[in-house]
Amino acid sequence: MSTFKIKDVLTRVYNSKRPAVADLELLLSLATEPETRILYAYADRVRKKFAGNGILLRGIIEFDNNCRNNCLYCGLNRQNKHIKRYRLTQSQVLDSVARMAAQGIKTVVLQSGEASDLDAEWLAIVIREIKQRHHLAVTLSVGEQDLKTYRLWREAGADRYLLKIETTDREIYQAMHPEMDYDRRVTCLRNLKKLGYQVGSGIIIGLRGQTRSSIARDILFFQRHGFDMIGIGPFIPHYQTRLAKDKKGEALLTLNALALTRIVTRFSHLPATTALGSMEQDYRREGLQAGANVLMPNFTPQPYRRYYELYPGKRCVNEAVGACVPCLAGLVASIKRHLDFSYGHTLMR
Numbered sequence: 001m002s003t004f005k006i007k008d009v010l011t012r013v014y015n016s017k018r019p020a021v022a023d024l025e026l027l028l029s030l031a032t033e034p035e036t037r038i039l040y041a042y043a044d045r046v047r048k049k050f051a052g053n054g055i056l057l058r059g060i061i062e063f064d065n066n067c068r069n070n071c072l073y074c075g076l077n078r079q080n081k082h083i084k085r086y087r088l089t090q091s092q093v094l095d096s097v098a099r100m101a102a103q104g105i106k107t108v109v110l111q112s113g114e115a116s117d118l119d120a121e122w123l124a125i126v127i128r129e130i131k132q133r134h135h136l137a138v139t140l141s142v143g144e145q146d147l148k149t150y151r152l153w154r155e156a157g158a159d160r161y162l163l164k165i166e167t168t169d170r171e172i173y174q175a176m177h178p179e180m181d182y183d184r185r186v187t188c189l190r191n192l193k194k195l196g197y198q199v200g201s202g203i204i205i206g207l208r209g210q211t212r213s214s215i216a217r218d219i220l221f222f223q224r225h226g227f228d229m230i231g232i233g234p235f236i237p238h239y240q241t242r243l244a245k246d247k248k249g250e251a252l253l254t255l256n257a258l259a260l261t262r263i264v265t266r267f268s269h270l271p272a273t274t275a276l277g278s279m280e281q282d283y284r285r286e287g288l289q290a291g292a293n294v295l296m297p298n299f300t301p302q303p304y305r306r307y308y309e310l311y312p313g314k315r316c317v318n319e320a321v322g323a324c325v326p327c328l329a330g331l332v333a334s335i336k337r338h339l340d341f342s343y344g345h346t347l348m349r
């Protein structure tokens with residue numbers, strides 16, 4: 001496609017309140033280096049204008065890998081009997097948070113599977129302790145819960161919540177999540193917003209049956225909902241799931257979707273996801289140059305980190321707690337950006 005045509009479509013998408021699916025599809029299909037260079041440079045300019053030059057850090061603690069669900073693509077699904085299940089104690093979580101705070105990080109992400117026996121009050125105590133001891137922003141990523149539970153955690157001090165929609169194509173959603181319900185998931189996202197959380201969502205690129213058109217609609221869904229954070233990562237098949245033999249998602253399409261999400265949503269915080277860094281090469285650098293403004297160093301203590309295997313080959317599973325920040329500083333310096341140690345609250349309000 002000619003440079004002129006790409007720039008023309010980009011301008012139309014950027015200036016439109018509701019971009020056309022066909023325009024998004026066309027930009028998602030860009031494949032040659034000269035073509036994608038134009039797309040990523042445009043997204044990079046939009047990122048600089050609306051989200052600044054700093055790269056925010058969110059320290060993640062994967063505190064529990066038990067899950068009641070059966071998502072086809074996920075190594076933690078309840079039918080996987082081959083992994084070692086674990087749940088950290090409150091003091092293990094708080095020790096990791098203390099190390100994170102000592103490195104100057106201001107946001108902790110507490111992530112787990114959807115454990116059927118998770119004690120909501122147990123997590124509320126952890127949230128209160130983090131707020132009292134360290135004043136960090138607290139993000140939860142603990143799946144679908146009822147309104148009462150979301151309220152309890154919000155009142156305990158949680159600031160943000162991540163709940164990826166994974167795909168907005170209902171057929172694919174149902175095929176990937178046989179016992180879950182798309183409408184219930186959207187209701188959860190709405191409930192979180194009503195309770196005053198800063199809400200994050202996201203998708204997986206490369207799921208079976210997904211097309212550029214469905215990804216284009218995912219991006220319009222992000223725009224409609226005005227999410228504060230959006231995570232976009234490639235599908236990486238897990239050898240102990242029913243999708244073991246599926247093709248993995250393409251880095252190129254993931255980067256194109258990330259760039260377009262930046263252009264369409266403008267203000268959302270977009271991580272260069274760990275999955276993007278766990279492909280045949282580390283594509284997080286490319287992600288940061290295609291619209292992303294967040295990195296998520298892992299603070300899950302050893303020896304548990306390797307057991308939180310949503311997908312295989314996840315990077316940094318052997319590193320000690322605290323080793324990620326200096327490493328990420330090097331990555332960021334190589335593209336002439338800097339780490340931002342502020343809270344990094346939403347830019348949408």
Ligand code: SF4
Pocket residue numbers: 067068069070071074075076077078112113114143
């Ligand atoms: S994606 Fe989340 S909810 Fe689904 S099986 Fe994995 S941990 Fe459980």
